[in-house]
Amino acid sequence: MNVEPSVRVEDKLYYNRYLVDIGQPHVKVRAHTTPSAELLALLKVCPARCYELNDNGQVEVTVDGCIECGTCRVIAEPTGDIQWSHPRGGYGVLFKFG
Amino acid sequence: MIEERFDAIVVGAGMAGNAAALTMAKCGLQVLQLERGEYPGSKNVQGAILYADMMERLIPDFREEAPLERHLVEQRFWLLDDRSHVGMHYRSDDFNEERPNRYTIIRAPFDKWFSSKVREAGATVLCETTVTELVRDDRERVVGVRTDRGGGEIHADVVVLAEGVNGLLGTRAGLRARPTPDNVALAVKEMHFLPRETIEARFNLKGDEGVVIEAAGTISRGMTGMGFVYANKECISVGIGCLVADFQRTGQTPYGMLDHFKQHPSVAPLIAGSEIKEYAAHLIPEGGYKAIPQLYGDGWVVVGDAAQLNNAIHREGSNLAMTSGRIAAEAIAEMKSRREPMTAKNLSLYRKMLADSFVIKDLKKYKDLPMLMHTHSQNFFLTYPQLISKAMQNFVRVDGTPKLEKEKATLKSFVKARSWRGLIGDASRFARAWR
Numbered sequence: 001m002n003v004e005p006s007v008r009v010e011d012k013l014y015y016n017r018y019l020v021d022i023g024q025p026h027v028k029v030r031a032h033t034t035p036s037a038e039l040l041a042l043l044k045v046c047p048a049r050c051y052e053l054n055d056n057g058q059v060e061v062t063v064d065g066c067i068e069c070g071t072c073r074v075i076a077e078p079t080g081d082i083q084w085s086h087p088r089g090g091y092g093v094l095f096k097f098g
Numbered sequence: 099m100i101e102e103r104f105d106a107i108v109v110g111a112g113m114a115g116n117a118a119a120l121t122m123a124k125c126g127l128q129v130l131q132l133e134r135g136e137y138p139g140s141k142n143v144q145g146a147i148l149y150a151d152m153m154e155r156l157i158p159d160f161r162e163e164a165p166l167e168r169h170l171v172e173q174r175f176w177l178l179d180d181r182s183h184v185g186m187h188y189r190s191d192d193f194n195e196e197r198p199n200r201y202t203i204i205r206a207p208f209d210k211w212f213s214s215k216v217r218e219a220g221a222t223v224l225c226e227t228t229v230t231e232l233v234r235d236d237r238e239r240v241v242g243v244r245t246d247r248g249g250g251e252i253h254a255d256v257v258v259l260a261e262g263v264n265g266l267l268g269t270r271a272g273l274r275a276r277p278t279p280d281n282v283a284l285a286v287k288e289m290h291f292l293p294r295e296t297i298e299a300r301f302n303l304k305g306d307e308g309v310v311i312e313a314a315g316t317i318s319r320g321m322t323g324m325g326f327v328y329a330n331k332e333c334i335s336v337g338i339g340c341l342v343a344d345f346q347r348t349g350q351t352p353y354g355m356l357d358h359f360k361q362h363p364s365v366a367p368l369i370a371g372s373e374i375k376e377y378a379a380h381l382i383p384e385g386g387y388k389a390i391p392q393l394y395g396d397g398w399v400v401v402g403d404a405a406q407l408n409n410a411i412h413r414e415g416s417n418l419a420m421t422s423g424r425i426a427a428e429a430i431a432e433m434k435s436r437r438e439p440m441t442a443k444n445l446s447l448y449r450k451m452l453a454d455s456f457v458i459k460d461l462k463k464y465k466d467l468p469m470l471m472h473t474h475s476q477n478f479f480l481t482y483p484q485l486i487s488k489a490m491q492n493f494v495r496v497d498g499t500p501k502l503e504k505e506k507a508t509l510k511s512f513v514k515a516r517s518w519r520g521l522i523g524d525a526s527r528f529a530r531a532w533r
Contacts, residue, residue, distance in 0.1 A: 012353060012374075044350070045284070045345045047379035049353075067377070067378060069284060069380050070381050074277050074279055074282055074342055074381070075342065085230075086228050088228055094140045095376065096206055096376060097333075097375065097376045098140070098142045098376075
């Protein structure tokens with residue numbers, strides 16, 4: 001039951017400044033055939049909606065819009081579903097206000 | 099890259115890290131501070147309120163040059179249901195004092211300024227540098243760090259872990275546990291820009307006076323959480339946060355909740371017509387006293403959010419961070435002046451000094467509240483706000499119903515929703531946890 005299915009996270013991320021470290025994502029999803037409950041939770045809980053289902057029903061991550069909150073790490077690192085590091089120094093989100 | 103050996107390495111340039119680096123540099127220690135952001139503040143997110151007392155202890159004349167927004171003259175607490183709010187507002191001209199007690203701030207410019215003071219005090223501050231690993235010797239003592247800049251190890255007598263709530267170093271090194279879904283909240287926030295006259299008119303302010311609103315109720319949909327609206331000079335910070343475990347359980351989206359909060363009839367008029375310039379998210383340590391990890395060991399101490407030092411009930415985090423950073427630095431400087439090694443035994447002075455401060459005392463006072471809020475979130479964040487709103491409406495709406503009948507109906511609605519036993523249980527549980 002989502003009250004506001006129309007919220008576009010992409011529009012929100014557009015306000016932010018990022019320096020994307022091309023080819024060096026700081027978060028990776030472990031290869032899987034069927035996603036775990038933890039991975040599925042990330043589809044909803046990630047505030048930047050970095051996690052999406054692909055056509056084969058697997059969870060994929062695109063870190064370009066990541067705001068580095070660490071929520072996915074808290075949920076899915078203990079199960080081994082994802083690997084989480086900080087972006088390299090200087091890369092990633094650059095808050096103007098914070 | 100850096101061949102020297104330092105007295106101390108501080109990881110992170112947030113409130114705790116800056117307080118620690120500044121204090122140690124002022125004591126004459128050779129300090130290296132490492133920050134992964136482009137500049138200090140570029141990775142930091144907070145509501146944000148600055149508590150003057152704790153800042154004053156670090157930089158007595160900060161008011162003269164720090165980028166402050168508004169000093170607070172009014173605090174509002176709102177209990178919301180979907181269409182209304184029951185509020186308690188405290189406004190006092192006493193807060194228009196010469197040395198105001200609390201300010202709203204914007205972290206990026208504030209932290210940049212704070213960091214300039216750390217540099218002035220003599221610390222070496224290196225940005226765009228992510229610390230990848232703690233270096234330990236064969237006796238497991240922390241003796242330095244490795245960074246993503248290459249160039250090998252950088253050594254120091256002690257490493258101050260001010261790496262924030264999601265700090266990887268300490269957890270990877272097994273010095274403390276990773277935060278768990280039930281001891282951190284996820285908050286999302288937007289910055290809404292408006293002309294300052296508009297903000298002052300909408301919040302009934304003059305000059306640099308400010309207002310903060312803390313809101314709880316049906317906006318968190320039965321989850322443990324709160325919303326906030328803070329008036330800055332030319333923008334309004336609007337955000338909402340809930341326990342990660344609750345998000346995980348319910349499948350609610352944080353941005354969906356934020357937009358719902360912004361559309362609430364009590365909030366929408368405050369931000370109408372604004373231009374949004376940033377969307378941020380951050381974890382907040384909510385585990386309280388029981389979640390505080392081991393705070394020191396051989397060659398290391400942990401401070402601020404990384405040590406879960408946050409008072410969720412009073413929404414105080416940065417002052418606990420600043421204070422823990424300062425106290426850790428004072429303990430380190432004390433050891434240095436005595437020419438004693440940075441062993442766990444010696445650094446336990448930090449824990450002792452912290453226990454004597456408001457930091458541990460306040461967290462201890464509320465040690466049972468986080469769990470109570472978590473396990474009874476439906477009642478505290480959904481049922482009661484709805485009941486109280488109905489009761490208030492019943493109280494103020496004039497429709498020819500005799501008052502006695504109204505009171506009976508109100509009481510009946512409470513008993514029906516929670517039962518006598520439930521009501522008394524909730525009240526006593528809350529009172530016990532608050533005490």
